[in-house]
Amino acid sequence: xxxxxxxxxxxxxxxxxxxxxxxxxxxxxxxxxxxxxxxxxxxxxxxxxxxxxxxxxxxxxxxxxxxxxxxxxxxxxxxxxxxxxxxxxxxxxxxxxxxxxxxxxxxxxxxxxxxxxxxxxxxxxxxxxxxxxxxxxxxxxxxxxxxxxxxxxxxxxxxxxxxxxxxxxxxxxxxxxxxxxxxxxxxxxxxxxxxxxxxxxxxxxxxxxxxxxxxxxxxxxxxxxxxxxxxxxxxxxxxxxxxxxxxxxxxxxxxxxxxxxxxxxxxxxxxxxxxxxxxxxxxxxxxxxxxxxxxxxxxxxxxxxxxxxxxxxxxxxxxxxxxxxxxxxxxxxxxxxxxxxxxxxxxxxxxxxxxxxxxxxxxxxxxxxxxxxxxxxxxxxxxxxxxxxxxxxxxxxxx
Amino acid sequence: xxxxxxxxxxxxxxxxxxxxxxxxxxxxxxxxxxxxxxxxxxxxxxxxxxxxxxxxxxxxxxxxxxxxxxxxxxxxxxxxxxxxxx
Numbered sequence: 478x479x480x481x482x483x484x485x486x487x488x489x490x491x492x493x494x495x496x497x498x499x500x501x502x503x504x505x506x507x508x509x510x511x512x513x514x515x516x517x518x519x520x521x522x523x524x525x526x527x528x529x530x531x532x533x534x535x536x537x538x539x540x541x542x543x544x545x546x547x548x549x550x551x552x553x554x555x556x557x558x559x560x561x562x563x564x565x566x567x568x569x570x571x572x573x574x575x576x577x578x579x580x581x582x583x584x585x586x587x588x589x590x591x592x593x594x595x596x597x598x599x600x601x602x603x604x605x606x607x608x609x610x611x612x613x614x615x616x617x618x619x620x621x622x623x624x625x626x627x628x629x630x631x632x633x634x635x636x637x638x639x640x641x642x643x644x645x646x647x648x649x650x651x652x653x654x655x656x657x658x659x660x661x662x663x664x665x666x667x668x669x670x671x672x673x674x675x676x677x678x679x680x681x682x683x684x685x686x687x688x689x690x691x692x693x694x695x696x697x698x699x700x701x702x703x704x705x706x707x708x709x710x711x712x713x714x715x716x717x718x719x720x721x722x723x724x725x726x727x728x729x730x731x732x733x734x735x736x737x738x739x740x741x742x743x744x745x746x747x748x749x750x751x752x753x754x755x756x757x758x759x760x761x762x763x764x765x766x767x768x769x770x771x772x773x774x775x776x777x778x779x780x781x782x783x784x785x786x787x788x789x790x791x792x793x794x795x796x797x798x799x800x801x802x803x804x805x806x807x808x809x810x811x812x813x814x815x816x817x818x819x820x821x822x823x824x825x826x827x828x829x830x831x832x833x834x835x836x837x838x839x840x841x842x843x844x845x846x847x848x849x850x851x852x853x854x855x856x857x858x859x860x861x862x863x864x865x866x867x868x869x870x871x872x873x874x875x876x
Numbered sequence: 877x878x879x880x881x882x883x884x885x886x887x888x889x890x891x892x893x894x895x896x897x898x899x900x901x902x903x904x905x906x907x908x909x910x911x912x913x914x915x916x917x918x919x920x921x922x923x924x925x926x927x928x929x930x931x932x933x934x935x936x937x938x939x940x941x942x943x944x945x946x947x948x949x950x951x952x953x954x955x956x957x958x959x960x961x962x
Contacts, residue, residue: 559917560898663918664912664942670922703919772928 485510485519487861494857498761498806500792504676509778517785518778521792523799523816525776529767529788530821533569535626536767538823544854562703564711566765570822576708577826579695583688589829592643593837599627599835604845607639613734616869617855620838621724625717628834633676633712634687642668652714666710673709677702688712720831722858722865723817724762724838727751729866730758732851734806741808742843746853756794756817758806763791763864765819785830788818847874877960884933885959886952892931893948898936906949909920924951950955 484507485499486492495580503510510519529536565576600620608620626644629754635643646669676689692705700708725777729740731751733737769784780786793816796804800810820826825831829871841847855869877885885953886906894904899915910916916924925937932955945951 559919560915562919584930647957662943663921664939664945665915666918667922667925667937667939667942674922674926706922 479509481585485512487515492861493859494792496861497795500789500795502787503798504792504796504798509776509780510777511675515785516789517710517846518775518780518788518876519787521789522776523793523796526788526790526816528819529775530816530819530823533573533822535773537569537770538567538573538767539569557708559703562701562707564704564707565826566711566715573822575698576700576704579698579700580688580691580708580712581826582691584826584829586829588729588801589833592768592830593833594630595631596628596833597837597841599624599631600834600841601845603627604838604841607871608844608845608873611873611875613677614852614871614873615864616849616871617721617725619867620842621721621728621866624718624723624724624838628830629712629716632688634689639672641789642672646672647713647717650710657658658717665802668826669710672704673706677705677709681799698705707791715825716827716830717774718863718865719727719761720827720834722863723756723831724835725840725866725869726759726851727755727835727856727865727871728837729855730755730806737806741839745843747808748839749832750810752832754806754808754810755813755835757800757810757812757815758794760791760794760817761865762817762819764789764862795808817835845873846875847876849873877956881960882956885956888931889928889946889952889955892927893924893951897921898928904948908948909946910948910951921945923934928955932959 484502497567500521503519508520508522508525511517512519520529561671563572565573565580568576575777603620603624607614610619615635623644626647627640630643638753646666649669651668666798673689674689677693679693689709692708693706695705696702700803729742736753741751744838764787767786769780769782769786771782793799797803799814800812814820818828818831850873852870852872855866858865858867884937890904890906893910894902894957897904897914897916898920899913904914908914922943925942928934928946928951929936933954935958937954941954945954
């Protein structure tokens with residue numbers, strides 16, 4: 478069965494507000510749906526999504542990533558937009574492992590464990606800032622947006638006097654770089670790339686090792702200087718907006734399920750379970766791209782070689798074939814196989830760090846407040862791929 | 877800077893722009909657009925900035941100026957005026 482036109486309309490505002498009813502229809506009526514306007518397939522069931530993510534020889538990541546749906550007949554380029562510059566997320570095994578191994582050391586349980594105190598301190602400071610702004614407090618701008626920026630700056634050893642610039646860079650990079658900006662845009666990000674270049678050449682601001690040491694070592698594995706820079710920029714894309722979105726989505730979920738928030742306030746030991754269920758219930762990376770390398774059959778659908786495929790993690794996570802009561806937020810759920818961090822060789826490298834950051838924020842938020850409530854509607858991101866909030870006014874009752 | 881020296885700088889800048897242009901068949905005439913005609917992207921522009929800074933001992937090209945650059949002539953003008961100002 479091929480999908481019906483109109484069942485998934487990326488420019489429909491109701492899809493951005495709440496994609497889950499659309500996903501449910503897709504899973505039932507057209508689990509591998511073809512969208513002729515975009516010349517792409519949309520995959521929505523947990524089993525199919527998992528298979529696509531596992532079979533990297535058939536479903537390649539080289540199609541890249543893009544925040545929008547691209548054009549019919551066009552490719553989807555990684556947003557650095559430099560040809561022949563490989564980026565971790567847009568490589569396949571075996572070269573994928575070269576990139577991954579270069580930075581994996583920074584994300585081991587031990588390395589992340591060592592960051593716990595610092596992450597807690599950053600979360601506490603930002604929660605205090607939120608309380609200090611009570612009246613015009615915004616969970617996005619006071620907590621969810623700065624915490625991942627400050628944590629990544631810590632990992633990269635960005636000196637304190639450059640934190641402001643680092644935040645600006647992360648905003649620049651999460652907007653488009655040159656790919657869509659045409660002639661005007663290629664100078665954007667120059668200061669950031671200059672900073673990265675200096676760091677990769679060993680001009681350290683601190684004596685201690687940073688993530689840059691590991692990245693620079695990837696040269697030995699055949700990673701070019703341009704690719705090293707693109708990777709640094711990619712870290713900002715992968716490590717900041719995604720985590721910010723997860724925090725805002727989780728808070729919105731807790732407002733929808735107040736008994737869950739009460740349970741967490743009664744027993745903070747449940748916070749990690751809530752983070753995991755939040756990743757399933759409303760994840761930030763709703764979808765990513767793959768491209769078929771050969772004709773293949775997925776579900777009941779024959780795909781040609783070169784098919785552009787959008788895999789819907791967000792839909793797979795609500796698949797009633799896989800999860801009981803998928804639309805409920807259950808702290809008791811065993812969600813080991815949700816796809817909030819993906820699956821297979823590209824499983825999110827920063828998953829452990831993201832969990833730590835979100836847990837720290839929730840724990841600090843509950844410790845410092847008796848209640849946190851919306852002070853008006855939040856504003857949703859406008860992307861089918863990256864789901865979160867760009868503002869969430871709140872009022873808090875301090876403890 | 878006299879006209880001859882200026883012309884020399886402009887010719888040398890064009891050479892550097894051509895040597896670092898991602899497009900294989902790049903012809904760096906003054907009105908050639910960096911992106912559309914020469915295939916420049918943000919990383920190649922950074923390399924160009926480094927090359928010009930090394931060649932002429934220029935201060936780091938600011939992001940603001942970098943964003944205003946569209947054509948080869950824009951780069952020539954920037955180098956010539958920066959050199960003239962010292």
